Amino acid sequence: MMNQRLRRAIPASPIVGSIVALTALACGPRMDDRAVPDGGDSRSPARAVAVLHPTEDQAASGRVTFTPVDGGIRVEADLEGLSPGPHGIHVHEYGDCSAPDGAAAGGHFNPEGVPHAGPDSPVRHVGDLGNLAADSAGAAHFERVDSEIALAGPHSIVGRAVIIHAGADDLTSQPSGAAGPRVACGVIGVAGP
Numbered sequence: 001m002m003n004q005r006l007r008r009a010i011p012a013s014p015i016v017g018s019i020v021a022l023t024a025l026a027c028g029p030r031m032d033d034r035a036v037p038d039g040g041d042s043r044s045p046a047r048a049v050a051v052l053h054p055t056e057d058q059a060a061s062g063r064v065t066f067t068p069v070d071g072g073i074r075v076e077a078d079l080e081g082l083s084p085g086p087h088g089i090h091v092h093e094y095g096d097c098s099a100p101d102g103a104a105a106g107g108h109f110n111p112e113g114v115p116h117a118g119p120d121s122p123v124r125h126v127g128d129l130g131n132l133a134a135d136s137a138g139a140a141h142f143e144r145v146d147s148e149i150a151l152a153g154p155h156s157i158v159g160r161a162v163i164i165h166a167g168a169d170d171l172t173s174q175p176s177g178a179a180g181p182r183v184a185c186g187v188i189g190v191a192g193p
């Protein structure tokens, strides 16, 4: 309205025309608000979190956080309700924990299409985080700085799922380390401050 009135009042002024054009630019979408061409999001959240719930007939639950640090993403997991010993921990492809056995989360997150391996192997699934160790009470704390996973771009784990397995990941068997059934599942989302 205001712009139209200005144009009518001073129809020949190039200065007003420039101001109108600049105002339109300033009010339009900013570059960093636009989605990147691959449909992802160029902005990295400050932190991501997954709250893990037990699959059917299981008791494992906990929380995993993902925080950007020098050298990668710090992964910190705290679980309880596990059987004592090692348990495979992976990021799986889909953020879907709806199936009773956790199967809807799909296979390991593997955007590069490479074989399964251990977390320190130079070639591995992005989702291959190895094993965490539960104590005699069934509690586990896991911590690792990982250089493959990311919170933005093609290796982004946001919107996917963390799965904990009944057994150990042997870090070699294909396609998923023979870690056994899925005992806990949690969707990875953007964490609050």
Ligand SMILES: [Cu+2]
Residues within 6 Å of the ligand: 088, 089, 090, 091, 092, 108, 163, 164, 165, 176, 179
């Ligand atoms: Cu897994």
Ligand SMILES: [Zn+2]
Residues within 6 Å of the ligand: 090, 108, 115, 116, 117, 125, 127, 128, 175, 176, 177
């Ligand atoms: Zn894998």
